Amino acid sequence: MKQRKFLLTEKEIPEQWYNIVHDMPNKPLPPLHPGTKEPIGPEALAPLFPMELIKQEVTTDKWVDIPEEVRDVYKIWRPTPMFRAYGLEKMLDTPAKIYYKYEGVSPSGSHKPNTAVAQAYYNKKEGVKKITTETGAGQWGSALSFACQYFGIECEVYMVKISYEQKPYRKVMMNTWGAKVHASPTNLTEAGKKILAEDPNSPGSLGIAISEAVEMAAKDENTKYALGSVLNHVLMHQTVIGLEAIKQMEKAGDLPDIVVAPFGGGSNFAGISFPFLRLNLEEGKNIRCIASEPASCPKLTRGVFRYDFGDTVGMTPLLPMYTLGHTFVPAPIHAGGLRYHGAGVVVSQLLKDKLIEAIAHDQLECFEAGVAFAKAEGIIPAPETNHAIATAIREAKRCKEEGKSETILIHLCGHGNFDLAAYENYLSGNLEKHEITSEEIEAALAKLDTPVI
Numbered sequence: 029m030k031q032r033k034f035l036l037t038e039k040e041i042p043e044q045w046y047n048i049v050h051d052m053p054n055k056p057l058p059p060l061h062p063g064t065k066e067p068i069g070p071e072a073l074a075p076l077f078p079m080e081l082i083k084q085e086v087t088t089d090k091w092v093d094i095p096e097e098v099r100d101v102y103k104i105w106r107p108t109p110m111f112r113a114y115g116l117e118k119m120l121d122t123p124a125k126i127y128y129k130y131e132g133v134s135p136s137g138s139h140k141p142n143t144a145v146a147q148a149y150y151n152k153k154e155g156v157k158k159i160t161t162e163t164g165a166g167q168w169g170s171a172l173s174f175a176c177q178y179f180g181i182e183c184e185v186y187m188v189k190i191s192y193e194q195k196p197y198r199k200v201m202m203n204t205w206g207a208k209v210h211a212s213p214t215n216l217t218e219a220g221k222k223i224l225a226e227d228p229n230s231p232g233s234l235g236i237a238i239s240e241a242v243e244m245a246a247k248d249e250n251t252k253y254a255l256g257s258v259l260n261h262v263l264m265h266q267t268v269i270g271l272e273a274i275k276q277m278e279k280a281g282d283l284p285d286i287v288v289a290p291f292g293g294g295s296n297f298a299g300i301s302f303p304f305l306r307l308n309l310e311e312g313k314n315i316r317c318i319a320s321e322p323a324s325c326p327k328l329t330r331g332v333f334r335y336d337f338g339d340t341v342g343m344t345p346l347l348p349m350y351t352l353g354h355t356f357v358p359a360p361i362h363a364g365g366l367r368y369h370g371a372g373v374v375v376s377q378l379l380k381d382k383l384i385e386a387i388a389h390d391q392l393e394c395f396e397a398g399v400a401f402a403k404a405e406g407i408i409p410a411p412e413t414n415h416a417i418a419t420a421i422r423e424a425k426r427c428k429e430e431g432k433s434e435t436i437l438i439h440l441c442g443h444g445n446f447d448l449a450a451y452e453n454y455l456s457g458n459l460e461k462h463e464i465t466s467e468e469i470e471a472a473l474a475k476l477d478t479p480v481i
């Protein structure tokens with residue numbers, strides 16, 4: 029009988045996170061102060077994050093212990109299943125073997141609780157009473173709401189106003205877990221008031237919401253801020269995914285030739301791929317790790333590698349990353365989680381060193397791939413996830429042309445059950461192909477006055 033599902037027991041939930049910085053041939057460059065442009069140390073982050081997370085942000089230790097309390101909460105949905113995609117293989121008539129690791133079984137439906145739970149735990153341990161954050165599509169806000177509720181911390185979410193209006197059920201989800209959700213920009217912060225004074229009907233943006241959440245955390249000593257991607261500690265928390273996937277691949281008697289994941293700030297890509305990259309770096313394996321991004325926000329494939337701000341306003345430290353410029357405003361495509369101008373520092377350095385690959389897809393190709401996946405495998409993927417599926421389908425077709433039986437592992441990092449409005453648009457033919465022009469990219473990059481590397 030063909031085995032379809034590869035499961036692990038609770039005991040096999042990893043006991044440590046993997047920190048790839050230890051094994052990187054070129055270590056990431058230091059963050060710079062936004063004003064002086066001099067390198068800053070970890071103490072600069074103390075007003076916003078608990079000490080343990082700041083330590084994790086800068087450590088070069090190869091393995092970091094996962095606290096028992098965190099593993100205990102992970103047990104609600106971990107280990108997550110890995111499947112062989114027989115249906116998709118058949119549909120594509122490909123000799124490639126396709127597997128997917130499914131993070132959509134978490135309470136909020138994506139990989140994000142893997143770090144939300146860890147972050148809430150360390151905040152609780154250091155006596156923090158309240159955490160503020162921003163959310164665009166709502167995935168991160170809901171993951172953090174769940175985690176804060178679990179550890180008895182107040183959670184306040186600044187949700188981009190346009191998403192707040194378009195995705196009412198994400199808000200209800202956050203409220204159910206006890207979080208307070210504001211449509212950003214608000215009248216509660218100086219940043220929000222300033223924007224509203226200029227434009228009372230502002231639809232908001234991730235950059236504005238970050239400014240509001242950071243301001244609230246900075247002015248109250250019992251309040252901290254949490255970020256759902258980009259930072260080193262966030263990427264590291266997600267490595268439970270790849271560590272489990274390696275064990276599951278062993279059970280399947282296989283090893284991927286290709287690992288593919290969608291790319292917003294880099295956390296789910298890092299989560300599944302870094303443990304496999306370790307096999308490349310340590311054992312000389314040759315596993316291709318591919319990050320799939322939207323053609324409308326192509327920082328990895330068409331951006332520049334230089335210092336840039338993490339937010340739109342320019343309040344955060346300057347980080348060395350692939351970027352389209354912090355003032356770049358991506359088109360309102362449906363994969364809200366991928367609409368970010370920059371990329372995590374560690375993934376950026378790995379791409380610079382050609383240890384990983386990147387590819388861009390327009391949203392029509394992605395939804396076509398997502399619908400094919402839903403028909404073949406049953407699960408309706410998140411619009412973000414569809415990017416990785418599009419890449420996998422291209423690779424599977426290449427395998428067919430070349431007559432090769434390569435093994436492809438897709439990161440199915442979330443389900444799309446709250447994103448059906450996007451599917452409705454696609455199915456009724458109202459979704460447009462969107463690729464950014466070279467002129468638009470040049471215009472965004474021309475505005476950058478941050479340090480060149």
Ligand SMILES: *Cc1c(COP(=O)(O)O)cnc(C)c1O
Nearest residue numbers: 257292293294295296365412442
């Ligand atoms: C948030 C999110 C992403 C993008 O963020 P990364 O940090 O790059 O992972 C991708 N897919 C889903 C389902 C998400 O919720």
